[in-house]
Amino acid sequence: MKAPKLESLLAPEVVSALSRVDAHITNSIASDVPLLFEISNYLNQLGGKRIRPALTILCSRLLGHKEVTEELLNICAGIELIHMATLLHDDIIDKAPTRRGKESAYKKFGETNTLIAGNFLFVKAFGLCAKLDKYIIEETEKACVDLTEGEILEDISNFSIEDSLAICGKKTGALFRLAALSGGFVACRDTTIANKLSVFGQSLGIAFQISDDILDITSTIEQLGKSPCTDLREQKPSIVNCLWLKSGSELASSILNMTVSPSEDLVQRAVSEIKVNGIIEEARSLGNDYVKSAHQVILSLENDFYIKDQETKKLVLSIIDFAASRLN
């Protein structure tokens, strides 16, 4: 099944709030040195789902806070800038020539400039986040530490399912969690409710990462906007690779433990084996557990009468369905 576009699921008020976030991001990345703005803006213009700011805005509206305040804009732009910084650095780490179907910033501007532009975005995010409530600042620090721990784990992992899920949680779960909890906190100023939304965000993020790991195997280059099977080629501890290795496949053990990148022939043999051996279905089933867990949080908020806006609740449920549809 082809997944719908995220934007098509959002209400006009949310789309309009997201364009204000975009403007806030553009304002935040101004610099006396034109190249720093140019690299940052190049990445920004490549687009993206903007799912993190959408989550913040939706979680805020869910609890009855409909105004797009300066605080909310700072949170949304800050989290997106952190995300953008990690994309720039990821492309350096992966030596990725493309990003979202276009030339990557790494390829276009070179390693040094891209590394520094990533740091510039971190600093600008820090400037925005430092204006926020102590609770959000502490959660931002935790999420950013998670990001770095997730990246390192990816580099040194032993391909256990436990490691792979920890990487999903730290690399993708962390910012989804921060986006959801901070949107909720702005609405209610109650860390207990915000912490419930953090479980929602974390679960949704892990489900998204698992679907990314699956799509890396099942999609075409046109659908992905970059070469598929990168996780195989780069011997990454993706959930698909780890489940495949756990299945006892000799080919998996050989490819994932090679000291060089596998040949194209080996990659194609790996894809065939993964597709017929039920690995994708196992990964889907794991992903669906996290979709259910995200869903459960929304039901529990509903039961406790915290949800103040039924229209937004429908949107949040449709985002959860969107995550589920990406798994299939």
Next chain:
Amino acid sequence: MKAPKLESLLAPEVVSALSRVDAHITNSIASDVPLLFEISNYLNQLGGKRIRPALTILCSRLLGHKEVTEELLNICAGIELIHMATLLHDDIIDKAPTRRGKESAYKKFGETNTLIAGNFLFVKAFGLCAKLDKYIIEETEKACVDLTEGEILEDISNFSIEDSLAICGKKTGALFRLAALSGGFVACRDTTIANKLSVFGQSLGIAFQISDDILDITSTIEQLGKSPCTDLREQKPSIVNCLWLKSGSELASSILNMTVSPSEDLVQRAVSEIKVNGIIEEARSLGNDYVKSAHQVILSLENDFYIKDQETKKLVLSIIDFAASRLN
């Protein structure tokens, strides 16, 4: 003249405060992922002058604040962590095999791990700085933006003296400025006085960077702890290289505009020409202008009766003398 060691200039109370800063840094870089702590701690153990935290403590004591408070420790550790993060990323950018006479973290742990460890240190610094006064947070953001702008300028500069001084100001001046002004602010909570100390720190930082640029040409590998003449080999817009180019040297124009690194023979010819053509003396004279400017700020604080501790004033003046001695 051989410059004295910085530590030998400091009073026992300042040395003792610096060891508390060291402990605070070690506590701050704890991580669930041992490799992140290992890389960070490796760099930390390589030592260094600790001049930034020394400046913060001295500027605080200068205005009568002698207690080593949690706030002061957070500032000192935060600034040093930012500095450490830039060192890790600098070694990636320069592909530097050594740092302070030992194997660099980049060489020992690889590019990916070192890049991520740099980000980890930035995040930990953010966590410490976010606890501070709004004024210090804003100044931290400015200093960090300066750091990234300085790095980019270094990569794209046209070798003008103006660019070179801007790079000195942004790459080294910025954190010296932040260290001095935040120490002063803790003591007096007065941004007008803190801003005076920011001029002191900025000038001292530029003088230090100019002396580093000179030492790169005039020192041995043992004195530097890394290969000398790196600025020539890497065609950097150091103040020495820019003054040399401005002198009209054909060799300078040829070496600094080559699309490849110059041969060892060319580097040695360059060193000889720079040493006999008065370039080092010109750089020293420029550096001394900044030493004088730093000195001037301390005199003006004295005249305005802001200085509350004459012993610390002597130490600050000896740090200025230390900067001057590195130029000669």
